[in-house]
Amino acid sequence: MSINDYDWDDATLAIRYGYQRTEQGEHSEAMFLTSSFVYDSAEQAAERFSGKVAGNIYSRFTNPTVAAFERRIAALEGGERAVATGSGMAAILTMCLGLLNAGDHVVCSRSVFGATQILFDKHLSRFGIQTTFVDLVDTQAWQAAVQPNTKLFFLETPSNPLMEIGDIRALSAIAKAAGAWLAVDNCLLTPILQKPLALGADIVIHSATKFIDGQGRALGGAIVGNHQLLEPIYGFVRTAGPSMSPFNAWLFLKGMETLAIRMKAHSEQALSIAQWLVDHPAVESVFYPGLVHHPQAKLIAEQQQAGGAVLSFRVKGARAEAWKVIDAVQIFSRSANLGDVKSIITHPATTTHGRVAEADRLAAGITENLIRLSVGLESLEDLRADLARGLDALL
Numbered sequence: 001m002s003i004n005d006y007d008w009d010d011a012t013l014a015i016r017y018g019y020q021r022t023e024q025g026e027h028s029e030a031m032f033l034t035s036s037f038v039y040d041s042a043e044q045a046a047e048r049f050s051g052k053v054a055g056n057i058y059s060r061f062t063n064p065t066v067a068a069f070e071r072r073i074a075a076l077e078g079g080e081r082a083v084a085t086g087s088g089m090a091a092i093l094t095m096c097l098g099l100l101n102a103g104d105h106v107v108c109s110r111s112v113f114g115a116t117q118i119l120f121d122k123h124l125s126r127f128g129i130q131t132t133f134v135d136l137v138d139t140q141a142w143q144a145a146v147q148p149n150t151k152l153f154f155l156e157t158p159s160n161p162l163m164e165i166g167d168i169r170a171l172s173a174i175a176k177a178a179g180a181w182l183a184v185d186n187c188l189l190t191p192i193l194q195k196p197l198a199l200g201a202d203i204v205i206h207s208a209t210k211f212i213d214g215q216g217r218a219l220g221g222a223i224v225g226n227h228q229l230l231e232p233i234y235g236f237v238r239t240a241g242p243s244m245s246p247f248n249a250w251l252f253l254k255g256m257e258t259l260a261i262r263m264k265a266h267s268e269q270a271l272s273i274a275q276w277l278v279d280h281p282a283v284e285s286v287f288y289p290g291l292v293h294h295p296q297a298k299l300i301a302e303q304q305q306a307g308g309a310v311l312s313f314r315v316k317g318a319r320a321e322a323w324k325v326i327d328a329v330q331i332f333s334r335s336a337n338l339g340d341v342k343s344i345i346t347h348p349a350t351t352t353h354g355r356v357a358e359a360d361r362l363a364a365g366i367t368e369n370l371i372r373l374s375v376g377l378e379s380l381e382d383l384r385a386d387l388a389r390g391l392d393a394l395l
Helices: 010-016 042-050 064-077 088-099 114-127 139-145 168-178 227-240 246-256 259-278 297-303 319-328 358-363 380-394
Strands: 081-085 105-109 130-134 150-156 181-185 203-207 221-225 283-287 310-315 344-346 370-374
Touching (some): 081 088, 088 114, 088 181, 088 203, 088 221, 114 130, 319 344
Antiparallel strands (some): 283 310, 344 370
């Protein structure tokens, strides 16, 4: 049955969809921890390798547990198909090398994860794929950046770490007029809170490492779109092998079972923390898409269900003051990850975006006094008290 045969809400899809129970009758999804599969005959092997007959061949590109993860994440995003990869960055690379050729041009938001910017700027450029970086919220800048060879628009929304919002519908129209694809990194909100395909995107990218897992256990990524667009992407995975492991796919299947309830709870906690930070005298500014004073509040209401778990704020001062707050916490984990049930505190300028040139960091608004939080599911009162320990010391 196809996803269109199911009239299920996201919470049900995230728990029930995509797995095909074996003859053993297991209730929890099975892990197929095998590198290869055997055939009943040489003819059957030949038919599977040629694609004439469906079936498992080799776990680099056909594995039942990974396939179950792909079906589930595709269903949640409203896509026809997904391709799983070994990490979120592998998903972006796989998309690019599956779809783009030397001489192609990309328009990318300036407000992306540091490794994403480096991938487009430093590595893809070595293979003749050039990128122009533009202001995420300036749709006219996207239009002006289009060249005759532009093939891809790429953005995160909300952006990491300043929570800027890209207008997916408007950028989709510009991309389509240019004959380009629009790819949206939906890592921060997940399909529970935002569905880019329904807003006009062609491709959705996920770092399953983050909220899809939700417990900081495993690396993985996913690319979601229609069958035709994902076929060359799947072909790249089959050949080059940036594949997701079956064990990690099983962890992500388990993580998705609580995704809907986690994202609701994360959003409620993050909004409360953001509102509290707005009123703290040691805080200069707060960036969170659930705050009423967010400059794109109208757009947020149109394309998001809630604000998500991630926010950032600037303390009054510079690096020394930001580090003082970070070093004072006892509950928040000092880590560069996000998406965990454990709350995380990060100094983007020297960690996640530390490899980005200083001028580019400043152009993206990543200053030395900026702190990013991934708000987890601990006691809200405990989290506020933990942040106050450092912030109050700045007064």
